[in-house]
Amino acid sequence: MLSQKTRYAIRAMQHLADHFGEGPVQLAAIADTQNIPAKFLTVILSELTRAGLVESQRGRDGGYWLAIPPVDITYGDLIRHMRGSLALVPCASRYAHEKCKNCLEEGECRTRALLLDVRDRTAQILDGIRLSDPIMPVPAFIGDEA
Incomplete structure (x- = not known):
């Protein structure tokens, strides 16, 4: 989160x-x-x-x-500046990579492979949305609709 x-x-x-x-x-x-x-x-x-x-x-x-036009700032850039990475775990980070403690070797870890894919897809989305793009609020979730 x-x-x-x-x-x-x-x-x-x-x-x-x-x-x-x-x-x-x-x-x-x-x-x-x-x-x-x-x-x-x-x-x-x-x-x-x-x-x-x-x-x-x-x-x-x-x-x-x-300092720069909103068309030149992506949400991916902004989150990276604030968080350091878009990855959910350190071993899936492209720019702030760290080996996870108490884990498998990176080449054998399927969790890392999964989270690399999640990180790449997240980056693709966030790097494609700019501060200048209109984003409309959506209604709040009501109840537990499944």
Whole structure:
């Protein structure tokens, strides 16, 4: 699952994408609209600034804005910046690979093979969706429909 920090980062970036080209967006406006604690949002936006995805300006007329157009930012890029990887286990990561402790040899592990496929398919989907792409909310799940 995605961490709360990553989910907040996605919502903050969606908010900035919605206001792209309009000038700085104040932190309080993002925090209030997206229901993100302001102190946590400050940390997240600082990380995104260091990653080159967001720029900021201090002062009364300051705020945050996307450093690059939303069409040039994919959800895969954003999640990798926040999480380090799209993989569910370290041995299936393409960019942050680590051997799993207490596991089979990688060449013999069918779980790793499965999760590599999941990681690749997830990357294909997330790398194909940009912050500029419209994403409409869907109704909440009701009950346990199977």
